[in-house]
Amino acid sequence: MNKELINYIENSIIPKYSEFDKGHGIDHVRSVIDESLKLAVNCNVNLDYAYVIAAYHDLGLCEGRELHHIVSGKILEADKHLQQWFSGDAIKLMKEAVEDHRASAKNSPRSIYGKIIAEADRDIIPLKIIRRTIQYSIANSPSNDKEHHWANLLNHMAEKYAEGGYMKLWFENSKNAERLRELRKIISDKAQLRDIFEEFYDNENC
Known part of the structure; x- marks a missing residue:
């Protein structure tokens, strides 16, 4: 995985989760990242993509819960820092995966990455x-x-x-x-x- 990307996410993105409720705080995003990476390894897909998607998936909670998955995708897409490491097509793919993560969504995710984040975000107890x-x-x-x-x-x-x-x-x-x-x-x-x-x-x- 790209070390510069990890450094950016760890220092500039993950801390934003401290502003959310306990159920969607830093512990939650770290758990989702860990599970996403495990699933990505098993699926033999790009770990950097899975990592970014997981890191951004709930950032849209800053504008409320109802459309947070859409807002989260927009935040990812608008982050110009990501253009250092990813093409426009890759950013679009990651944005769509973030949009598809919501557990209440009744349509299938559009990509394997959407399925990974949807699965990783669920905590069925x-x-x-x-x-x-x-x-x-x-x-x-x-x-x-x-x-x-x-x-x-x-x-x-x-x-x-x-x-x-x-x-x-x-x-x-x-x-x-x-x-x-x-x-x-x-x-x-x-x-x-x-x-x-x-x-x-x-x-x-x-």
Whole structure:
């Protein structure tokens, strides 16, 4: 990998993540970089591309979450420092990969690099996902009716994570593949899912 590029990213790009929330801070971007490079090695593709894409993928959070993937791509494309190391075509490829990284995107990434960053950015931990879904429902769909939040959990799990859901993993040997299988086992066992829901819901409302 290009040492000058690494020096620039480490000193000028990664520190920007200190301005974001804990879930998208410096620890997050370093984790995504590490996983991206592992996948890039396994796929025998350009490590510098994978590194830059991972480093820039969430910079657009400076303008909010909804369109952060688009804004992140624009930030990458506009960074003239990258022209020292990459052609215009390479920068366009990396920009598109950043745009394609968002986990909620229902269309396939346009390149192997988009698939790598989409995969690396996911952190599938079954209980954490279930808890966050309940927390989101309580915060964004206020109701004292427990069954309302149970229904929201079931709907979200079915739409995104269950068999046939829009969550797609692009690499069978990634860290997330086994975790998604674990989550799907829980989703398919409604009694187990209900027990988990009861515990987390009570904790949020105690």
